[in-house]
Amino acid sequence: MRKLKLEMQISADGFSSSHDGNNDWMVWNWAPDWGWDEALRRYHHELxxxxxxxxxxxxxxxxxxHQHWQSVADDAANPQAGFAKAITDMRKVVFSRTLTESHWARTELARSGLxxxxxxxxxxxxxxxxxxGGPIFVSSLVEAGLIDEFHLIVNPAVLGGGKPMLADPTKAARLRLVDARPFPCGVAVLHYAKA
Structure with a gap:
């Protein structure tokens, strides 16, 4: 059976988003300048x-x-273009109860139960x-016990509050540490599996 792997950026105090939704605390936040070092990029690509x-x-x-990665893929001068092309070519499933059709390439909708x-x-x-991540969607997946591996990209920032990965603390998940790895850009990746 295939595994479901989560890759999510979080702050050092465990928040996936600030209260106001600002993500300038992330070493890389989809900006044109990919602030991750080469080793972290390789980890991300392999995952x-x-x-x-x-x-x-x-x-x-x-x-x-979709629009972000398509525009990067279309820009041959962008150093992320090769990765972006592979992302745009991958199958994608969007979970929604409100959308009736997908207008994105290589994307289908999942509308029944998560x-x-x-x-x-x-x-x-x-x-x-x-x-x-998205914290709301990820929280639903964690609460349902559907995530098999957690790859948490811990940014060197303390937010003091914001949106946690898990909305309902009564649905806590027990995890087993697989690996913990620091990277030169100041990010650490914590790799966990379900306990």
Whole structure:
């Protein structure tokens, strides 16, 4: 069975977003200047390409995930163009109860229950599945026990508050540390699996 892997940027005090939604505290926040060092980029690429399907929330899809990577892929001078082209070519599944059709390339909608859809996707042949945070969507996946691996990109910033990864603290998940790795740009990656 395929695994669902989460890659999510968080602050050193565990928040995935500031209260106002500002993400300038991240070493890299989709800006043209990719602030991650080469080793962290390689980690990110290898993790991404261990999967062949990206799960997205409606919110992340509508906030520009597809448009961002397509515009980067279309710019041959951009050093991220090769990675962006691979992302745009991957299968994507957007979870939504309100959308009736997908207007994004290589993207389908999942509108039935979260557990049923993710379980069905895990049972399909192929590489693993990957999800990028959004805290609301990720919280739902964690609470349902659907994430098999957590790759938390810890940024060198303390926010003092914001949106946590888990909205309901009564749904806490037990994890097992697989690896912890610092990178020259100041980021550490914590890799956990379900306990």
């Amino acid at each position: 991404t390409f261990s999967s062949d399907c990206i799960l997205l929330s409606r919110m992340m899809a509508e906030e520009g995930f 557990t049923e859809e993710v379980t069905r996707l895990k049972q399909e042949p192929g590489k693993d599945l990957i999800v990028y």
